[in-house]
Amino acid sequence: MKLLQKTIRRYFVYSLIVLLIIIPVFYFLMQAIVKEEIDEDLVTSRTHIVQNLQDTGSNVPDSCEFLDHDLTIDKMEERRVSDSFYTTTLYDNIANEMVPHRVLVSHVLIRDQPYQIRIRKSMVDNDNLIEAILIIQLVLLALLFIGLQVINRNLSTRIWRPFYNTLQKLRQYRVEEHAGIELAPTRIQEFDDLNHAIEQLTERSRQAYISQKEFAENASHEMQTPLAIFMSKLELLMQTGPLNQEQAALISSMADASQRMNRLNKTLVLLSKIGNRQFPEKEPIDLATTIQKLLDHYTDLQQQKKLTLHFEARSPLVIEANITLTEILLSNLISNAMRHSEEGGTVWIGISGRTLQVRNTGKPASLDKQKIFQRFYKESNQNNGMGLGLELIKKICDLYGFSVDYSFSEGRHTFSIRF
Secondary structure (H helix, E strand, C coil), rough: HHHHHHHHHHHHHHHHHHHHHHHHHHHHHHHHHHHHHHHHHHHHHHHHHHHHHHHHHHCCCCCCCCCCEEEEEECCCCCCCEEEEEEEEECCCCCCEEEEEEEEEEEEEEEEEEEEEEEECCHHHHHHHHHHHCCCHHHHHHHHHHHHHHHHHHHHHHHHHHHHHHHHHHHHCCCCCCCCCCCCCCCCCHHHHHHHHHHHHHHHHHHHHHHHHHHHHHHHHHHHHHHHHHCCCCCCHHHHHCCHHHHHHHHHHHHHHHHHHHHHHHHHHHHHHCCCCCCCCCCCEEEHHHHHHHHHHHHHHHHCCCCEEEEEECCCEEEEEHHHHHHHHHHHHHHHHHHHHCCCEEEEEECCCCCEEEECCCCCCCCCCCCCCCCCCCCCCCCCCCHHHHHHHHHHHHHHHCCCEEEEEEEEEEEEECC
């Protein structure tokens, strides 16, 4: 639900609740006011009638009813001092329907004789007036709600247009492709402040991206040179002699460490480039064909560990991705399965639908599914891995929106990627 709609809806709900309370209160209040006015008219009429009867000096009959049927006078045996008002419904011959009337029953003295005067007045005109007022109010309220809805749409299409323009530009903005984002000024102070803050934020993000990209490129270039010199010096040192067994073991250990450092540097730089989205090129890639080519590179490792390899593609699977990153993804999955398989074990690679699974036999390991794809996470120190292979897999999958999962059952470690 949009913000403006949510706000207007609250106004509507509040107005509806108020109206449900106010309309009945207004109706009964109008009725009370009308009754009070009619009662005052009845009292005034009674006063005039008594005054006229007193002034005429004619005899008042014991009981009489005037032609308009709205006034009756009855002689009483004894005087009462109380007056009363009540509402009754009487049949109207002219309107041919039951009509509400307001009645005053009063006891007075005329030439020292007690009489009862009953005066009634029709309320139909006043009820019609109240109904007309209510109908007018309901029409005005309906027009008010319609007007609010029209205003809401007008606000959405005009006043909020700069916000949607800004949102659209933010969706199209790519820090690796654009030099900056420029937002047009608006006539609304809040939107101008928002656009200014967004421009500053995107500029800081662009500068941070440029700095990180330059650092990754410089680190890759500057560290390769001393590592290459170090490894060449070690090779020269190994060729000098004579070397005893202890010296040879130390030099070999240093060579392994330098190679490990070289791989670590390349992997960290690659992770940084993936994070900076420096692999925008995409192309259709047939996973089955790519896997088959990569398997040829692991023939020596397969023979060395006496592994049984099964590859099955039940259906073709073509994805849109960068070929370099795809090969790195698949290579890490395959090498990880082979390196962690027991000697004489089995590695199974299968494609089914949009899912790729890589399984290998191995010892049960208490791997944390929440941490296994984190940097430098290891279940033990027995292998010589760098702890970055699984993070590379996770980063590449996140880059293209693939889902990766790990499970262990029946003596098999399984990595699944859903494309």
